[in-house]
Amino acid sequence: MSIRFARSCLVALSAATAVTSAHAQIRVGVDLATTGPAASIGIPSKNVVQMWPTEIAGRKIEYIVLDDGSTPTGAVLNARKLTSEDKVDVIVGPNTTPAAIATLDVLAESQTPMIALAASASIVLPVDAKRYWAFKMPQNDSLMATAVTRYMADVGVRTLGFIGFSDAYGESWLTEINRLVDLRGIRVVDVERYNRTDTSVTGQVLKLMAANPDAILIAGAGTPSVTPQLALVQRNYRGRIFQTHGIATPEFLKVGGKDVEGTIFPTGPGVVAQQLPNDVASKKVAVDFVKKYEALHGPDSATQFACDAWGAWLLLADALPKALKVAQPGTPEFRKALRDAIESTKNLTVPQGVMNLSAADHQGFDQRARVMGKIAGNRFTFLSE
Numbered sequence: 001m002s003i004r005f006a007r008s009c010l011v012a013l014s015a016a017t018a019v020t021s022a023h024a025q026i027r028v029g030v031d032l033a034t035t036g037p038a039a040s041i042g043i044p045s046k047n048v049v050q051m052w053p054t055e056i057a058g059r060k061i062e063y064i065v066l067d068d069g070s071t072p073t074g075a076v077l078n079a080r081k082l083t084s085e086d087k088v089d090v091i092v093g094p095n096t097t098p099a100a101i102a103t104l105d106v107l108a109e110s111q112t113p114m115i116a117l118a119a120s121a122s123i124v125l126p127v128d129a130k131r132y133w134a135f136k137m138p139q140n141d142s143l144m145a146t147a148v149t150r151y152m153a154d155v156g157v158r159t160l161g162f163i164g165f166s167d168a169y170g171e172s173w174l175t176e177i178n179r180l181v182d183l184r185g186i187r188v189v190d191v192e193r194y195n196r197t198d199t200s201v202t203g204q205v206l207k208l209m210a211a212n213p214d215a216i217l218i219a220g221a222g223t224p225s226v227t228p229q230l231a232l233v234q235r236n237y238r239g240r241i242f243q244t245h246g247i248a249t250p251e252f253l254k255v256g257g258k259d260v261e262g263t264i265f266p267t268g269p270g271v272v273a274q275q276l277p278n279d280v281a282s283k284k285v286a287v288d289f290v291k292k293y294e295a296l297h298g299p300d301s302a303t304q305f306a307c308d309a310w311g312a313w314l315l316l317a318d319a320l321p322k323a324l325k326v327a328q329p330g331t332p333e334f335r336k337a338l339r340d341a342i343e344s345t346k347n348l349t350v351p352q353g354v355m356n357l358s359a360a361d362h363q364g365f366d367q368r369a370r371v372m373g374k375i376a377g378n379r380f381t382f383l384s385e
Helices: 003-021 039-049 072-085 097-102 104-110 141-154 168-184 202-211 223-234 250-260 269-275 283-297 304-324 332-343
Strands: 026-032 059-067 090-092 114-116 134-136 159-165 187-194 215-219 240-243 264-267 348-350 353-355 371-376 379-384
Touching: 026 039, 026 072, 039 059, 039 283, 039 304, 059 072, 072 090, 072 097, 072 104, 090 304, 097 104, 097 168, 114 304, 141 168, 141 240, 141 264, 141 371, 159 168, 159 202, 168 187, 168 215, 187 202, 202 223, 215 223, 223 240, 223 250, 250 371, 264 269, 269 283, 269 304, 269 371, 269 379, 283 304, 304 332, 304 348
Parallel strands: 026 059, 026 090, 090 114, 114 134, 159 187, 159 215, 215 240, 240 264
Antiparallel strands: 264 371, 348 353, 371 379
16 A cells, blocks of 8 residues: 555545535534423423424534423533534523533533523623523523613512522522612612522411511512412412412413412513504514414413523524534534624514514523513413503
8 A cells, every 4th residue: 555545535534524524514412301390491492493494504403402400400411412413503402501601610611602591690690601501592591681770660569578489580580670779769678588499478478468568579580489479368468469470371370370360571572462562672573483383382381481582593504504614513513603603693573572682691682571561361461561
């Protein structure tokens, strides 16, 4: 064998190895909470994933969907499997803030971008070495807290009680409330916490009622956010009850029934899409999505979390063709190019608002991404912008 031929074989072998390190199709890992206390959030997200197209820019897309059981441990195990075994190009999810935060180390180690479907700004802020790879769809708590405290002040709330999850979601909301109340002329008179899995919050509710606030804010998500409200109503609390954007699921209405009537909450435009004024920037995109979703799952079935999952697809659909121009799926170069493309997203309208991301902002919504809602007639209804 000549030296020239041997070199040719080595070059061909190297090229073949480079090709096999990539994969022809795009692989998207999806981590969702489809069992456990956050299932009412994760199941609508899974429904939407089943609506995602299976091809983009001439490339097939493979979706690998895993259930984390509503736990951070499950989310970390899934993230490690998706990145080390399945070699995914991007992860969508998790649905809960503690789970999303727990996966940050895996993202940094594997250099894999993530589009979280959980709310707390702590998932993406500050944009440090771990959060460099993390993005998220739901509105930051600061945006929603600004809207709800402004409404509180407008209707005369001067004293406020707070009860929230004893995890990163509840603590993030408490931080934002404490930041805003002085500006609104509101005084927080009692703070209580509870676990997502708690079946009784009697002690906390008795303390809240003893403080006699004008209103109480419950900082929870999904069906566990019903628990404090039922206890307050059963004990004849007469003040206003506010919730966060985490309640917008049909299951919340089913569990809460008449006891959640009149609840005021900030929400993404998609939750009340068809009732929105025509000048809301995301109305058309939101209405189009809601019609598609409800054609499959029934009237009033679209949720905050379904809208977020469709927004994640729209974000990927905008970024993937750009990344494909730089590198091939299955390579570190493609994951980096996809991360960069997501971060450079401009003026992308999704059901929940208009996204403008940057190196300093891995969420990208402005005030166009929230409205105020009210539960009336066992439905989520539009209240005000």
